[in-house]
Amino acid sequence: MIYVKDANLNQSWNEVSAGGNIYEPGTSLQVNTGDWRIFIPKFIEENCKQCMLCFPVCGDSAIPVENEKRLDFDFKHCKGCGVCFKVCPFKAITWEEEVK
């Protein structure tokens, strides 16, 4: 079996799985899609009331929650869609063009 975790750009055509089949779960964890962003949200912690409106609307699980508190963004899968910024009533999230 050929696994995604072993995938690399040195693999020749006969070293990749037939038909691109994947034989392991949760492979999206291995793929950095955070570099697709144009806009980036920022967490302003002092304004946050921990109302928990933002994390359920995030399509990419980019807002980690621990002990009933949202933490700063995990940008690995954040596409910068701005939905969290839109739902925040307390100006605890900004959304600006990302300077790379």
Added chain:
Amino acid sequence: MAIREKLSGNEAVATALRQVNPDVVAAYPITPSTEVVHYFSQYVADGQVDTEFIAVESEHSAMSACIGAQAAGARSSTVTSACGLALMWELLYVASGHRLPITLNVINRALSGPININNDHSDSMGARDSGWIQLYSENNQEAYDNYLMSLRIAEHKDVLLPVMTCQDGFITSHAIENIELLEDDAVQKFVGKYNPERHLIDGKPMSVGPYDTVQFYFEHQYQRAQAMIGAKKIILDVFKEYGDLTGRKYGLFEEYKMEDAERAIVVLNSSAGTAKFVCDKLRAKGEKVGVLKLRVFRPFPAAEIAKALSHVKAVAVMDKADSFSAVGGPVFADVRSACYDLKERPLMINYIYGLGGRDVPVENFETVYEALSEVIKTGSTDNFYRHVGVRGL
């Protein structure tokens, strides 16, 4: 002991399906393949097979259901014609791209428009680049045999490509001829069990059909191309094994009176019978004519065809489908290309014939053989893209 029967091409294929007893058949009726679905659903209703029969709402869904079932480890099969095959188009590529060895019986019929329900090859010829192996059948016996062999070819671990088996709508599908069938247990023994290395519901994680990135897509296409190249050897192995079992020996193509032929016709499916009849008539008059009947069109046996035609002075390639390239039909393009590297190439012309069920009488082939004599006499193939049987020519 083989069973002697008399069946139509559709009955032959339905019988083969019953004997194979696939895990899943998903199909939608379309003339002239409807009968196969009709007969097979009767077998299901009567408990003669334990196949999961999925009565889908379209051919797009039929092929989608086969893809899902095959990915889940089920031997899946379907049947269609014409616009039904066209509606499967997107999924044909998905099936072969994901290396799912689905089998499909195509009962060849003309594509619309204008709408026409009769035979030509515009349906399967249009699918010739979809990564499916294609086998063509002259009569009901070959349709039966090709289908049984197609399972073993498709599912071979070094192939893993879907196979479509083609026969001429109405001409073969509805005409009753003598046929020799294998017994049910002999079929079961020959096709064996479908045991894919992995499938979606084998208890371990697996995804089929994920997005393929720029970094890997090209490698997967190269794999598919290599599988098609490698399939030729497996096809010949399966033909050999089937020949040993039944006494019916098949090759990539059939060479009929080709040894000393100076003029040859390349043809596939039912019209090969008419071509052979005319060939015999002319041979009786001492004319050196032959017929090359294609069985395996994908993978295309280019080197073997070139060798078989290398000694011939002039060849006419018959296409029962126009490609509208303005320079000939699909079989012609491949046969002519195959002969390009020969040191001494035969003169070659193309005939589009029999579209939309236009009758293909003996006279058509007499015209073609006569035209080949003229080509040899003049040495000219200037007007190589020809039609036979159209009024006003």
